[in-house]
Amino acid sequence: MQDKCTGTLYIVATPIGNLQDMTPRAVEVLKTVDRIAAEDTRHSAPLLKHFSIVKPSISMHEFNERERLSIILDYLYEGESVALVSDAGTPLISDPGYHLVREARSRGIKVVPLPGPCAAIAALSVAGLPTDKFSFEGFLPAKPESRRNRLALLLHESRTMIFYEAPHRLLPVLKAMAEVFGGERRAVTARELTKIHESVLAETLAKLVAHFETHENELRGEFVIVLQGADESQSETREVIPENVLDILLEELPLKQAVALASKITGERKNVLYEMALAKKGG
Structure with missing residues (x-):
């Protein structure tokens, strides 16, 4: 009391x-x-x-x-x-x-x-993406490797995801999202909401990357990214194969980091993944 x-x-x-x-x-x-x-x-x-x-x-x-x-x-x-x-x-x-x-x-x-x-809710309300379930992810890590690792953990998230981002990091973040989630995943960028230069773009990640690569003058102000979640029916039935996840991560990360992240994503034991990774790397 x-x-x-x-x-x-x-x-x-x-x-x-x-x-x-x-x-x-x-x-x-x-x-x-x-x-x-x-x-x-x-x-x-x-x-x-x-x-x-x-x-x-x-x-x-x-x-x-x-x-x-x-x-x-x-x-x-x-x-x-x-x-x-x-x-x-x-x-x-x-x-x-x-x-x-x-x-x-x-x-x-x-x-x-x-x-x-609230910028997150304002952006979600005009995004045209599912609103019955969503997650607020805030700002992604600034370092590219940490950012990619964080996105990889969200690969099978079926809820609509909301991110905040600074203008100088928007393009690298969209590129990282396209690499992890695929260029055809739909997303919305909401810039300068409620202000004079407000703009809301709804496209695939690949098209959003192409847009901002050719419209650098629009990389200003505060951004909210609203990202479509993974298809729920596919997420429920799709088997996550540890070896496949490990293969993807080994292309981008050192062995120990790839093993640790693959373990988080799949639930497989680290020692099993470590032996698998060593075999792939030729011992």
């Missing part, structure tokens, strides 16, 4: 671009709380100014969340109400805040969500 003396932590979604997407309730709460915890106070300043919100702010981002945790909890214990906002969209969705919310809830502090914009 919440201590009557403690304040309330509000998780406030803010626009991902268009300021008209700010909800009246979000404005009201930001005007009435005692303090605002912002991912970047410099970034949130124009938004607060636009809605004539003047409140003390404290930064809380991925590099200082653990440090600021105790400070914000102290404010809440003293009876202050605090609103958590990210740079855009819904806090905690590929943004900081998880540790704060977990600790607040574990200590009996009331946590209240204020729903609103």
Whole structure:
């Protein structure tokens, strides 16, 4: 139960671009709380100014969340109400805040969500891909090898998958997806959602790669990738053969890494796969 003396932590979604997407309730709460915890106070300043919100702010981002945790909890214990906002969209969705919310809830502090914009859900809603089941994968690893390994683990995922990506990595990511999932797998790129240069492209992975290779001027802004899942009926009946998976991974990875990843994908024991790989490599 919440201590009557403690304040309330509000998780406030803010626009991902268009300021008209700010909800009246979000404005009201930001005007009435005692303090605002912002991912970047410099970034949130124009938004607060636009809605004539003047409140003390404290930064809380991925590099200082653990440090600021105790400070914000102290404010809440003293009876202050605090609103958590990210740079855009819904806090905690590929943004900081998880540790704060977990600790607040574990200590009996009331946590209240204020729903609103979320780039992942906005992109999914216009993608034209199945929405009954989906998984949010966030940002893929920056290093090509780690990125490919992560995608390989998703090879047989039947749910629609949602990714966030930076503009300078979009093309390499689409190429990696085409290599792992096949160029005919359908996907959607949603760029600069709700902003002036918003664009949504729905194509096969191969055609999306070709498009951005010839339209480098469009490699700007924030991207969401929505990827079609594997065919569920095929996923349920298709046998995953460890040797075939190992063959594919050995083409791209060193032996030990290929064995480790093949074991994760297939469930086969590492020692069995290791012996198999050594035999393929000629001892």
